[in-house]
Amino acid sequence: MVSTPAPEVASAEPKGGPLPPIKTEARDLSFYYGSFQALKNLNMPIYQHRVTALIGPSGCGKSTFLRCFNRMHDLYPNNRYEGEIRLLPDDVNLLAKSVDPIEVRMRIGMVFQKPNPFPKTIYENVAYGLRVRGLSSKAMLDDKIEQALRAAALWDEAKDRLQDLAFNLSGGQQQRLCIARALATDPELLLFDEPTSALDPIATASIEELMAGLKEKVTILVVTHNMQQAARVSDYTAYMYLGELMEFGETDQIFIKPKRKETEDYITGRFG
Amino acid sequence: MDSTMSRASTAAPSRAPQLQDMRALIAAGKRRQVMFAALGLFCTTIALLTLMAAFLDLLIDGLPRLSIDFLTNFPSRRATEAGILSAWVGSALVMLVTMFAGVPLGIGAAVYLEEYAKKSWITDIIEINVTNLAGVPSIVYGLLALGLFVYQFGFGQSVLSAGLTLALLILPIVIVATREALRAVPGHMREAAYALGATRWQMISGHLLPYSAGGIMTGVIIGMARAIGETAPIITIGALTFIAFLPGSPITSAPPFINFDWLFAEFTVLPIQMFNWVSRPDKAFQLNAAAAGVILLVMTLAMNACAIYIRYQVRKKIKW
Numbered sequence: 001m002v003s004t005p006a007p008e009v010a011s012a013e014p015k016g017g018p019l020p021p022i023k024t025e026a027r028d029l030s031f032y033y034g035s036f037q038a039l040k041n042l043n044m045p046i047y048q049h050r051v052t053a054l055i056g057p058s059g060c061g062k063s064t065f066l067r068c069f070n071r072m073h074d075l076y077p078n079n080r081y082e083g084e085i086r087l088l089p090d091d092v093n094l095l096a097k098s099v100d101p102i103e104v105r106m107r108i109g110m111v112f113q114k115p116n117p118f119p120k121t122i123y124e125n126v127a128y129g130l131r132v133r134g135l136s137s138k139a140m141l142d143d144k145i146e147q148a149l150r151a152a153a154l155w156d157e158a159k160d161r162l163q164d165l166a167f168n169l170s171g172g173q174q175q176r177l178c179i180a181r182a183l184a185t186d187p188e189l190l191l192f193d194e195p196t197s198a199l200d201p202i203a204t205a206s207i208e209e210l211m212a213g214l215k216e217k218v219t220i221l222v223v224t225h226n227m228q229q230a231a232r233v234s235d236y237t238a239y240m241y242l243g244e245l246m247e248f249g250e251t252d253q254i255f256i257k258p259k260r261k262e263t264e265d266y267i268t269g270r271f272g
Numbered sequence: 273m274d275s276t277m278s279r280a281s282t283a284a285p286s287r288a289p290q291l292q293d294m295r296a297l298i299a300a301g302k303r304r305q306v307m308f309a310a311l312g313l314f315c316t317t318i319a320l321l322t323l324m325a326a327f328l329d330l331l332i333d334g335l336p337r338l339s340i341d342f343l344t345n346f347p348s349r350r351a352t353e354a355g356i357l358s359a360w361v362g363s364a365l366v367m368l369v370t371m372f373a374g375v376p377l378g379i380g381a382a383v384y385l386e387e388y389a390k391k392s393w394i395t396d397i398i399e400i401n402v403t404n405l406a407g408v409p410s411i412v413y414g415l416l417a418l419g420l421f422v423y424q425f426g427f428g429q430s431v432l433s434a435g436l437t438l439a440l441l442i443l444p445i446v447i448v449a450t451r452e453a454l455r456a457v458p459g460h461m462r463e464a465a466y467a468l469g470a471t472r473w474q475m476i477s478g479h480l481l482p483y484s485a486g487g488i489m490t491g492v493i494i495g496m497a498r499a500i501g502e503t504a505p506i507i508t509i510g511a512l513t514f515i516a517f518l519p520g521s522p523i524t525s526a527p528p529f530i531n532f533d534w535l536f537a538e539f540t541v542l543p544i545q546m547f548n549w550v551s552r553p554d555k556a557f558q559l560n561a562a563a564a565g566v567i568l569l570v571m572t573l574a575m576n577a578c579a580i581y582i583r584y585q586v587r588k589k590i591k592w
Contacts, residue, residue, distance in 0.1 A: 075466060077390065106469035116460045119483060119590040128478070129468035167591040178464075185468065 021088070023048040023219040024069065024189055028083035029095075031064055031073065038064045040243045041083070046189070046236075051211060051220040053234035053251065055227060057266065061243040062223045066191050069094065069221065070108045071101035087188070106133065109182030109218075110191040114198045115174035117166035117181070122158050125166050125177055129185035144184055151217070152180035153210050172203025179210065183218070190214070192222035196229065208233050227267060231255050239263045327569060334562030342563060346516040347545065351556030356564050358515040359545035362431070363500060363571075365519060365534060366541055369435020370442065370499050375492050377439065378446025379481075385447070386454045387476055405444035413441050414508025422509050429510035431519060432535040437505050442495030449491020453484035486586030493579035497572045503543040513548040515540045542568045 022045045031039035038061050046052050054062040064073075071094065073079040084093040087107070094104050109129075117125050126145045135141060145162075149155040154176040158169075166177055175195060182190060192211070196204040211220060211233050224230050230237050230251065237254040239247045239262075247254060247263040258264040265271040345355025385402075389395045417437035427433040457480055465475040481488075519537030523529060542564055549561035 070467060072463065072467070075463070102469055102471055105467055110467040112460060112464065112467075114460060116464045118461065118464065118479065128465070128470075132468055132470050132474055165589060181468065 020047040020050055022046065023088060024094075025086045025088070026065075026068075026083070027086060029065075029068065029085060030082040031061075031068060032080040032082075033064075034078045038243050039068070042245045044238055044245055044248050046219060046221055048219050049215050049217075050235040051215050051222060051233050052236040052238065053230035054221070054223045054238050054240060055225075055230050055266075056240035056246075057271075058225075059242075060240040062240050063193055064243075065240065066193055066221060066223050069104075069189065069191055070110050071095070071104045072110070074101045106185070107187060108189045108191065109185060109187030110193065111175070111178050111182055111195050113194040115171055115178055117169075117174050117177050119165065119167060121163050122166050122169070122177060123162040126180050126184050129181060133185060145180075148180040148184035151183050151214070152176045153206065154180055170203070172199050172206055175199060175203065175207055176210065179207075179214075183214075187218060190218045190220050192220065194223050194225055197225060204229075227255075239266060241266070330562045330565045330569065333559050334564070334566040337559050337563035338566060342560075343567075347514055347548075351554060351560055354549075354557070354560055356542065356545055356567065358518060359540050359542045359564065360567065361518055362511075362515070362539035363541040365431045365522075365539065366434045366438060366506075367496060367500055369432060369535070370438040371492075371496065373436055374439030374442045374446060374495070378443050378492075378495075379450050379488060381443075382447045382450030382454065383476060383481075386451050387472065387480070402444050402447050406448060409504075410441055410502050411504040411508060413437055414505030416440070417505060418509050428536060429512075429538055430536045431539045433509050434506050434511060434539065434541070437509055438499040438502060441502060441505065442492075442499050445495035445498065446488075446491050449494070450484070450488045453487025453491070454480055456487060457483050483590055486583040486590075489582045489586075490579045493575050493582075497575045497579075500541075500571060500575070501543055501568060503541075503547060506541055506544060507547075511544050512538055512540050513544055542571075 025045045026042045029039055029042040030037060042065065054065060056062050067073055068081060069085060073081070081095045083095070085095050086092070087094050092099060094108075118128065120128075123145060126148050127141050130141055130144055135144070146155060146159075149158055154173060157173060158177070161168075166174060169177060175198075179195075195211075196207050199207065208229060211222065214220060215235075222230075222234065234251045236249065237251045238245055239254065239258075239260075241262060247258060247260050249259070254263065255267060258267060262271075342355045343360065344357055345353060346357050347359075348354040381402075385395060385398065389398075414437060417433060417440065421427045421433040421436050422429060427436070461479055461483065462475055465479050470478065515538065519534035519539060520531055522531055522534055546561045546564045546568070549557040549564065552558070
């Protein structure tokens with residue numbers, strides 16, 4: 001299934017049954033901030049309707065890798081990609097110069113580290129992505145917004161206060177609002193950049209629960225500092241170090257039987 | 273380090289001697305703090321008192337002359353019959369032109385510099401120039417306007433020329449304030465909009481401008497408040513000091529209901545009217561000048577109050 005040349009690190013090996021289809025795949029991906037190479041020749045598949053976690057010590061490039069998928073790096077000068085990120089089944093290279101980064105962001109959603117709702121109403125926050133896509137019918141908006149809020153497990157808390165300003169919500173609710181905002185546009189892939197690092201344990205648990213349910217609808221790639229979180233929510237885990245992909249595999253395998261000494265040291269807390 | 277070591281030994285030595293030193297240090301620090309607070313209060317008082325004294329002086333002289341008649345009369349040879357009708361209407365019309373010309377230009381330039389222009393040595397030079405423009409003496413703008421608007425473009429000694437001149441004057445203030453306000457919008461707000469597929473303009477119009485509206489409006493109004501008191505550039509382009517008629521009304525009863533003749537009318541403004549009265553030997557005219565000064569000050573303070581209110585209203589709704 002993995003069509004890239006096998007990376008030096010261990011690739012995912014199924015314990016049983018065939019691998020799920022690949023949704024997107026990094027091929028020989030390198031990334032440069034100016035002259036600094038932040039990502040070194042990454043090869044990794046992201047499986048459809050699965051949660052893939054990126055772990056590794058600070059500065060290992062996991063957020064940089066995540067932000068390649070929606071071309072966030074294009075917003076800042078002197079950034080350069082090499083290699084490809086293929087999005088399947090269309091098999092387009094998301095990083096190609098001919099592909100508009102706005103089109104990429106229309107297809108791939110993102111949830112940020114700090115809850116960052118717009119200083120607008122709850123309704124308008126969820127509506128924004130839809131409005132950008134040209135949707136203006138009130139009935140359609142209402143409908144999609146309800147669906148998105150339900151999918152983000154926020155509907156019951158928010159349905160009576162849709163016209164309230166979003167910052168009146170609690171931190172965890174704000175983050176679920178940001179998830180609803182991303183879900184409303186029906187993304188093919190949803191990126192989470194340390195989505196719970198600014199939240200308390202209870203809000204964190206609700207977001208994790210949400211992610212586990214969301215993979216029925218959308219493929220998820222999540223960066224996390226928290227190894228327990230990776231173990232709890234993800235089906236596949238990638239361990240990165242100094243811009244390189246050290247090991248990638250099923251989460252159980254990575255946490256129970258890592259193939260590389262470095263991975264084991266990091267996971268057991270001897271390093272990082 | 274220290275605490276772990278003391279925990280390791282069974283009986284920690286008493287810290288009493290260090291404590292005394294520490295308390296002396298804190299007391300000395302607090303004395304300095306009180307001294308600085310007193311100094312600050314003194315400076316604030318001086319600034320406030322000066323302002324109050326100036327305002328009271330004007331008020332005492334001018335208050336007896338303030339009446340509806342004073343606002344609705346044209347200037348006159350007789351001090352008691354003279355009013356500021358043509359002056360305040362002139363000021364209002366000039367401000368209107370200044371606002372319509374200066375504000376879009378300033379905001380547009382700021383958005384371009386902040387959001388579109390690639391950072392390079394050219395933008396650095398532009399940035400330094402814009403900042404320096406704010407410090408150019410206003411009479412220099414007057415000279416520029418005399419050559420450019422009055423003669424080159426043939427606008428004459430008109431409301432339009434004056435409005436455009438003051439627009440140039442407030443341009444750097446508006447640009448600097450707008451850029452500051454745009455910069456105050458956190459990067460994660462921009463990224464949130466972009467991540468949803470917004471184009472640059474959608475991000476700017478849907479997020480940046482609304483969120484920074486408070487700061488922008490403040491800059492605009494502070495600029496306008498400065499412009500309304502400007503005298504030198506308006507004299508330079510040739511405003512009259514004695515006007516006993518009003519420019520044509522901008523709104524007419526016959527179609528097309530809008531009239532732009534007022535743009536090319538001759539005019540005077542409040543500070544010039546004041547200057548004219550102050551320079552007369554007759555004491556009665558000096559009182560008129562004081563009364564006009566009160567009106568001018570009230571207009572300026574009202575504008576500043578507006579700025580504060582708008583900023584408060586916008587900030588109340590925004591939290592990052």
